[in-house]
Amino acid sequence: MNTTNKKIEQRQVSIQALLSAARTLFVSQGYQGTNLEQIASNANLSKGAVYFYFKSKETVLIELLKQVEKIVVDDAIAHIESKLRTSPLDQLIAYVHYQTNLGITHLADVLLLVLMSLEFKEKKSATQEFLAQMYQRQCDFMENLIKEGQLSKDFRQDLPAKELASIVLGAHDGTFLAWYKRSDVLDGKDLARSLRMMMIDGLTHQ
Amino acid sequence: MNTTNKKIEQRQVSIQALLSAARTLFVSQGYQGTNLEQIASNANLSKGAVYFYFKSKETVLIELLKQVEKIVVDDAIAHIESKLRTSPLDQLIAYVHYQTNLGITHLADVLLLVLMSLEFKEKKSATQEFLAQMYQRQCDFMENLIKEGQLSKDFRQDLPAKELASIVLGAHDGTFLAWYKRSDVLDGKDLARSLRMMMIDGLTHQ
Amino acid sequence: MNTTNKKIEQRQVSIQALLSAARTLFVSQGYQGTNLEQIASNANLSKGAVYFYFKSKETVLIELLKQVEKIVVDDAIAHIESKLRTSPLDQLIAYVHYQTNLGITHLADVLLLVLMSLEFKEKKSATQEFLAQMYQRQCDFMENLIKEGQLSKDFRQDLPAKELASIVLGAHDGTFLAWYKRSDVLDGKDLARSLRMMMIDGLTHQ
Amino acid sequence: MNTTNKKIEQRQVSIQALLSAARTLFVSQGYQGTNLEQIASNANLSKGAVYFYFKSKETVLIELLKQVEKIVVDDAIAHIESKLRTSPLDQLIAYVHYQTNLGITHLADVLLLVLMSLEFKEKKSATQEFLAQMYQRQCDFMENLIKEGQLSKDFRQDLPAKELASIVLGAHDGTFLAWYKRSDVLDGKDLARSLRMMMIDGLTHQ
DNA sequence: AATGAATGAGCATTCATTCAT
DNA sequence: GATGAATGAATGCTCATTCAT
Numbered sequence: 103m104n105t106t107n108k109k110i111e112q113r114q115v116s117i118q119a120l121l122s123a124a125r126t127l128f129v130s131q132g133y134q135g136t137n138l139e140q141i142a143s144n145a146n147l148s149k150g151a152v153y154f155y156f157k158s159k160e161t162v163l164i165e166l167l168k169q170v171e172k173i174v175v176d177d178a179i180a181h182i183e184s185k186l187r188t189s190p191l192d193q194l195i196a197y198v199h200y201q202t203n204l205g206i207t208h209l210a211d212v213l214l215l216v217l218m219s220l221e222f223k224e225k226k227s228a229t230q231e232f233l234a235q236m237y238q239r240q241c242d243f244m245e246n247l248i249k250e251g252q253l254s255k256d257f258r259q260d261l262p263a264k265e266l267a268s269i270v271l272g273a274h275d276g277t278f279l280a281w282y283k284r285s286d287v288l289d290g291k292d293l294a295r296s297l298r299m300m301m302i303d304g305l306t307h308q
Numbered sequence: 309m310n311t312t313n314k315k316i317e318q319r320q321v322s323i324q325a326l327l328s329a330a331r332t333l334f335v336s337q338g339y340q341g342t343n344l345e346q347i348a349s350n351a352n353l354s355k356g357a358v359y360f361y362f363k364s365k366e367t368v369l370i371e372l373l374k375q376v377e378k379i380v381v382d383d384a385i386a387h388i389e390s391k392l393r394t395s396p397l398d399q400l401i402a403y404v405h406y407q408t409n410l411g412i413t414h415l416a417d418v419l420l421l422v423l424m425s426l427e428f429k430e431k432k433s434a435t436q437e438f439l440a441q442m443y444q445r446q447c448d449f450m451e452n453l454i455k456e457g458q459l460s461k462d463f464r465q466d467l468p469a470k471e472l473a474s475i476v477l478g479a480h481d482g483t484f485l486a487w488y489k490r491s492d493v494l495d496g497k498d499l500a501r502s503l504r505m506m507m508i509d510g511l512t513h514q
Numbered sequence: 515m516n517t518t519n520k521k522i523e524q525r526q527v528s529i530q531a532l533l534s535a536a537r538t539l540f541v542s543q544g545y546q547g548t549n550l551e552q553i554a555s556n557a558n559l560s561k562g563a564v565y566f567y568f569k570s571k572e573t574v575l576i577e578l579l580k581q582v583e584k585i586v587v588d589d590a591i592a593h594i595e596s597k598l599r600t601s602p603l604d605q606l607i608a609y610v611h612y613q614t615n616l617g618i619t620h621l622a623d624v625l626l627l628v629l630m631s632l633e634f635k636e637k638k639s640a641t642q643e644f645l646a647q648m649y650q651r652q653c654d655f656m657e658n659l660i661k662e663g664q665l666s667k668d669f670r671q672d673l674p675a676k677e678l679a680s681i682v683l684g685a686h687d688g689t690f691l692a693w694y695k696r697s698d699v700l701d702g703k704d705l706a707r708s709l710r711m712m713m714i715d716g717l718t719h720q
Numbered sequence: 721m722n723t724t725n726k727k728i729e730q731r732q733v734s735i736q737a738l739l740s741a742a743r744t745l746f747v748s749q750g751y752q753g754t755n756l757e758q759i760a761s762n763a764n765l766s767k768g769a770v771y772f773y774f775k776s777k778e779t780v781l782i783e784l785l786k787q788v789e790k791i792v793v794d795d796a797i798a799h800i801e802s803k804l805r806t807s808p809l810d811q812l813i814a815y816v817h818y819q820t821n822l823g824i825t826h827l828a829d830v831l832l833l834v835l836m837s838l839e840f841k842e843k844k845s846a847t848q849e850f851l852a853q854m855y856q857r858q859c860d861f862m863e864n865l866i867k868e869g870q871l872s873k874d875f876r877q878d879l880p881a882k883e884l885a886s887i888v889l890g891a892h893d894g895t896f897l898a899w900y901k902r903s904d905v906l907d908g909k910d911l912a913r914s915l916r917m918m919m920i921d922g923l924t925h926q
Numbered sequence: 927a928a929t930g931a932a933t934g935a936g937c938a939t940t941c942a943t944t945c946a947t
Numbered sequence: 948g949a950t951g952a953a954t955g956a957a958t959g960c961t962c963a964t965t966c967a968t
Contacts, residue, residue, distance in 0.1 A: 112948075130430045134340040137941060148950050149942090155948095159942065220423060220485065224336045237489065261502040268486040268494055269503050273475065276482025279426065280474040283443065288474055296467040297475050304510035315930065315968085322931080343958060354933050355960085361931095365959065524927075542842045546752040549962060560929050561963090567927095571963065632835060632897065636748045649901065673914040680898040680906055681891065681915050688894025691838065692886040695855065700886055708879040709887050716922035727947085727951065734952080755937060766954050768941085773952095777938065 117155050119145035121169070124162050129213045133163060133221050164229055167218065170211045171236050174204060179243055190251030191306065197247070198301055201274055202294035205281060213282055216275045244270055248305070257305045270301055323361050325351035327375075330368045335419045339369060339427050366435055369424065373435070376417045377442050380410060385449055396457030397512065403453070404507055407480055408500035411487060419488055422481045450476055454511070463511045476507055529567050531557035533581070536574050541625045545575060545633050572641055579630065579641070582623045583648050586616060591655055602663030603718065609659070610713055613686055614706035617693060625694055628687045656682055660717070669717045682713055735773050737763035739787075742780045747831045751781060751839050782847055785836065788829045789854050792822060797861055808869030809924065815865070816919055819892055820912035823899060831900055834893045862888055866923070875923045888919055 123144035127136040138159055142149045156162045178200050182193050204212050219237060222230045244267035251257035257266075277297050281288060329350035333342040344365055348355045362368045384406050388399050410418050425443060428436045450473035457463035463472075483503050487494060535556035539548040550571055554561045568574045590612050594605050616624050631649060634642045656679035663669035669678075689709050693700060741762035745754040756777055760767045774780045796818050800811050822830050837855060840848045862885035869875035875884075895915050899906060 116948080132338075132340065132427060134338065135427075135431070138943085139941080150945090150950050150952095151948080153943070154950095217426060219489070220426065221338060221341075223489065225341070241490070261505060262495070262498050265494055265498045265502040266506070268490065268499060269479065269483055269506055272482030272484075272486035273479035273506075274482065275485065276478030276480065277475055278478075279481065280478035283425070283429065284447070284474065288471055289468070292468050292471045293474060296471040299467060299513075300472070300475055300479075300506075300510035303513035304506035307505075307509035307513065318931075344960085345958080356933050356962085357931075359960065359962095360933095528927080544750075544752070544839060546750065547839075547843070550964090551962080562929050562931095562966090563927080565964070566929095629838060631901070632838065633750060633753075635901065637753070653902070673917060674907070674910050677906060677910045677914040678918070680902065680911060681895055681918055684894030684896075684898035685887065685891035685918075686894065687897065688890030688892065689887055690890075691893065692890035695837070695841065696859070696886065700883055701880070704880050704883045705886060708883040711879060711925075712884070712887055712891075712918075712922035715925035716918035719917075719921035719925065730952075756939085757937085767938090768954050769952075771939070771941095772954095 125166050125210050129210050170215050173211055190254050191256040198298045212278050258307050331372050331416050335416050376421050397462040404504045411484055418484050464513050537578050537622050541622050582627050585623055602666055603668040610710045624690050670719050743784050743828050747828050788833050791829055809874040816916045830896050876925050
């Protein structure tokens with residue numbers, strides 16, 4: 103391996119160390135509650151290094167959110183859309199499985215998304231716009247899925263799709279937060295299974 | 309009205325103005341994102357006045373949370389317990405009605421509770437302890453209610469009560485957050501009704 | 515007693531309570547380290563009352579210092595001058611007795627003088643000027659006394675009067691401060707006697 | 721000189737500039753009377769720089785006091801103990817010489833010690849404890865020296881050692897303060913000589 | 927005679943950001 | 948590629964002072 107490659111590799115190591123430190127800290131302390139000194143030192147680097155790799159503190163967050171969007175939105179949608187031939191109910195089941203599974207495999211990413219949405223809710227900024235778009239995509243996707251399910255009579259028709267979609271997404275977010283608050287007394291598998299069944303049975307109730 | 313009464317009244321006016329301003333700002337910008345200058349000037353007072361009435365910024369929040377606890381926890385539990393003779397299902401219905409109704413009559417209070425819980429999650433402080441106790445009470449209450457409903461066969465028995473309780477509470481919180489994020493496109497009544505039915509049908513599914 | 519007299523009496527009671535509280539606090543915490551709230555509440559009054567009786571915080575101090583000047587300077591000098599016919603040595607003995615005695619009967623006053631002199635040393639203000647004049651009077655008095663004693667051969671002539679005067683005054687001040695710092699382990703009577711003898715024997719050494 | 725050395729040197733320059741500015745200001749205005757802005761700008765730096773080098777305002781003071789302890793206590797004691805074979809009288813003479821000399825070579829340090837002792841007298845803090853220990857060491861050292869001198873009959877035995885020690889130390893402190901108050905009219909050499917002789921003759925008086 | 931309410935300037939401290947090296 | 952030094956704006960909080968009652 104030549105010098106340039108080594109450098110590029112080192113670059114990636116440092117960037118990943120910084121992003122990883124930032125994710126952990128943003129989730130546990132919030133964006134405002136985390137300072138650059140903490141991010142840098144948790145990555146065994148200096149504050150200056152953060153500015154070598156990122157334009158600002160907010161850029162670090164946006165970079166993280168780009169990674170999260172891929173996992174939580176892009177891949178989720180792709181995963182379901184790979185099953186287009188199946189019924190809306192099967193698609194919903196696949197979606198809910200996918201999402202509850204993320205709570206196990208990518209908890210920090212999911213929480214980061216939920217928490218940053220709230221922290222940047224009313225703060226005009228690049229981050230806010232990025233998050234709003236991401237949320238909109240999730241809502242649209244879920245609303246469409248529910249609408250199809252209502253047309254196919256898989257799902258209940260007595261409640262409007264838009265509101266049902268918000269509840270499905272909101273219940274997921276709320277459950278992740280509950281899991282985060284009380285992971286000491288809750289069982290992750292049971293929680294995931296309970297959420298899935300509550301959502302599916304709730305939506306298919308006639 | 310005598311002089312003393314006028315002063316007491318003025319006191320209450322100022323305190324309420326400050327608390328009200330603080331609630332609005334804490335909900336929209338977060339606790340850390342709000343500074344005392346904003347609270348004071350939104351109440352048409354100076355920063356110094358805040359310290360005349362409250363020991364610290366955190367005391368303002370705790371005072372608000374005490375009010376919220378009464379509305380969201382004490383009154384809710386009292387409301388349900390006034391119906392002790394009724395079936396667990398009826399009690400759950402009453403609870404869910406009560407809570408969804410709060411989203412209309414006391415949205416800011418409910419949101420304050422949810423948001424502060426997250427912001428203070430890992431911050432050792434009086435606030436954190438206060439919030440943790442409040443949340444514990446809610447969880448215990450809901451878990452007991454669900455256990456009773458499972459015993460009486462009102463509710464499904466295939467999922468554990470503790471996790472179901474977390475989902476009911478989490479779904480409420482998540483839905484309030486969704487409502488806050490997208491109140492422009494959602495219909496409050498529909499959302500409340502959808503949440504109630506999803507929860508009740510989800511829990512009573514056999 | 516008529517109403518007016520009662521009022522005048524009440525006035526004096528409040529003023530004395532404030533001055534007394536202020537003296538104690540200024541001595542133990544310094545002028546800057548004491549706030550008006552403490553003075554007022556230690557006198558069972560409100561902050562506003564202080565401003566009813568005094569123009570400002572500094573006025574409170576100046577009022578106290580006027581009382582102190584009478585005791586520590588005026589009365590001391592008068593006391594010695596009542597013995598004008600006696601020898602300079604006897605006058606010095608009388609002075610030193612008087613001053614060490616003040617450490618027992620009026621410790622707070624003496625300390626207030628010493629401490630405020632230091633705290634206002636380089637702060638241009640009415641207080642500073644007042645203190646400087648008081649100190650000047652003490653120095654002049656002592657220097658003259660020593661000069662006379664040197665002329666009468668009561669005192670040593672190998673050291674200049676001005677510097678000796680500063681040492682006598684400084685030793686007193688320093689000893690009062692030492693007493694204040696370590697009154698738990700020192701014996702007041704012994705300390706006073708030791709200081710008197712060190713000063714007298716030191717000055718009369720030939 | 722390499723880069724690292726330059727940085728280390730720059731570091732020391734800035735730290736010393738800050739400490740020096742702080743010493744001057746603390747002595748002339750007191751600790752409370754000095755704000756960080758003054759310290760920083762007197763060192764041609766910004767307020768932030770103070771916090772780059774010191775944890776807090778109080779840390780700046782403690783750092784200064786550590787330097788002072790070395791000069792005023794450690795070195796003084798070491799200086800006398802290097803003469804252990806000599807008589808207590810000679811040791812006292814050496815001590816008094818050493819201390820009066822400090823008034824010329826390290827006036828600011830000596831004054832800082834005296835003034836901060838008073839300002840922190842009743843303020844529970846790290847500084848207070850540090851100062852109390854330093855003062856205790858001085859008292860113990862002087863008391864022992866006087867006791868030995870009393871045993872060897874070098875010093876008077878009619879007064880207790882503990883109180884005599886307090887007077888020697890107190891007289892020094894008081895004289896330094898007098899010198900600071902009136903250096904314009906006093907002669908430093910004469911003052912130092914007068915203090916030395918007053919102390920020695922006062923202690924050896926039989 | 928005295929108080930409670932309110933102000934506003936001042937202060938210690940934090941922190942994102944810049945920059946020379 | 949990365950750091951240490953330094954900045955300056957922002958913030959929670961204190962406190963002397965004012966004033967209506």
